[in-house]
Amino acid sequence: MTIAIRVYLIRHGETDANRQKIIQGQLDTLLNETGLKQAALVACALRPVIFDVALSSDLSRAATTAAVILEQQPGVGLRKCGQLRERFMGELQGQVSGKTRLSGQDSEVxxxxxxxxxxMAWWRKEVVEYTASLPPRTNPYNILVVSHGGFIGTLMRSLIQSGGLRPEKGVVVGHCPNASVSLIEWSGRKGKLVQYGDASHLSTGPLGHNADEIRI
Structure with missing residues (x-):
């Protein structure tokens, strides 16, 4: 498979809500001290990669993580995208995970x-259509995407189910830790999931509990 682009999907660093197992959804929470350190560590891990484009969710925890990464990438601007937000969880947002139950009447979720x-709509627009518009070159284009655990996992599972993405042997779509790196190599039509939720670059601090990944 000829690689046209590499898409690096990063989950934001830890927030106090992560530590307290609070469901964030689309609440605009901030990175805590650990989260800022995690963002700095993932920035160091990605330093060898020269990004052509950088996108993030417009929620602060993702945008701040992206900004820290781009401190190592002079000249690369950040574009914030509402489609990259976490799943909206209605009345569950702000509640402790496991201590509340979704009402069948909560139509806002x-x-x-x-x-x-x-x-998938975001993927088609920002990756598939973008790839088709690029002039060919020897080295693949690199895209940085900073989003949320639920979004990244949902996107991966949807791409795999559609047949557009094939995980490499041993790569499993499961828990997506804070400040972890997932990597897709995309040909323009199909892709390969090279790694998922890799947090090996984090040498200090807890990863936090991914309270966003609630399945209903």
Whole structure:
């Protein structure tokens, strides 16, 4: 497979809500001290990669993580995208995970299919269409994407189910830790999931509990 682009998907660093197992959804929470350190560590890990484009969710925890990474990437601007937001969880947002239950009447919650549709629409526009518009070159283009655990996992599972993405042997889509790196190599039509939720670059601090990855 000829690689046209490499997409590096990063989950934001830790927040106090992660530590307290609070469901964030689209609440605009901030990185805590550990999260800032995690962002700096993932920035160091990605320093050898020269990014052509950088995108992030417009929520602060993702945008700040992206900004820290781009301190190592002079000249690369950041574009914030609302489609990269975490799943909207309605009345569960701000509640402790496991101590509350979704009411069947809460029609505000973004359904799983709607969330997957949003993730796939973002992928088609920002990756598939973008790739088709690029002039060919010897080295693959590199895209930085900073988002949320639920979004990254949902996107990966949706791409795999659609047949557009094949995981490498041993790569499993499961828990997506804070400040972890997932990597897709994309040919323009199909892709290969090279790694998922890799947090080996984090040498200090807890990864935090991914309270966003609630399945309903």
């Amino acid at each position: 973004e359904t799983g299919p709607a969330f997957a549709k949003r993730a």
